[in-house]
Amino acid sequence: MSWTDERIDQLKGMWEKGMTASQIADELGGVSRNAVIGKAHRLGLQSRPSPVKANDAPRKKPVTRKPDTQGAEPRAAAPAPAAAPSSPTRAEADTPPFDTQDESTQPLDVSAPAPRPQQRIVSIGPGGFMRQGPGDQQAPIPPAPPRRLVPAKPSPEIADKTSLLDLTEKICKWPMGHPGEPDFHFCGEKVNPGFPYCVEHCGRAYQAQLPRGTRRPPPPMPFGGPRVR
């Protein structure tokens, strides 16, 4: 399988939706998990919460790969000049998608949030409510960061539709639309007893449920793919 534009598009979409590389590979079919990861990196889609990334240790381990077929090692031994052992080598692994401030201001000082001595925080908005008793002497939590708050938008458009909070064991959880879109909601029908979906969507969900590794040509799954609606 080759990476057609469409497949790349699907990969991007799924990757950004948080699907794991295995799921994506399985969904696309014809590619391995490694292929997905490799492609994602080549595409520049980088670093989502990864299990192994927190460490800063220089991983200089000449792994012996391809033990066979190569009589001599053609690679010239790279004289890795161990430059700065203690300095933070790489840029921070996964910087949140917030605006990066000018790095020239402070080299590295995240420890001090500079709390106002006199200011007393009594509460923060609905998103991060916090209290402080009369005897409290210090603000244990830094003031509400100037984060860009995403307003919870209960769009009237979905007022009568089934939202995430409306889901129970009895109603169909089949997603309608795409997450993040204003009209994203769930089916909401009465479920097929014993299944998370209604009868109709059970048909969609389980029809092409073939054993792992089996190619699935183009099943009308609710995620990924071009947005045809």
Place this chain on the structure above:
DNA sequence: CCCTGATTCGC
């Protein structure tokens, strides 16, 4: 063990 993503490097 399973899973995950990251990285390397022969092709």
Place this chain on the structure above:
DNA sequence: GCGAATCAGG
């Protein structure tokens, strides 16, 4: 550019 092999954390 691709992806198997490998690494490494959970």
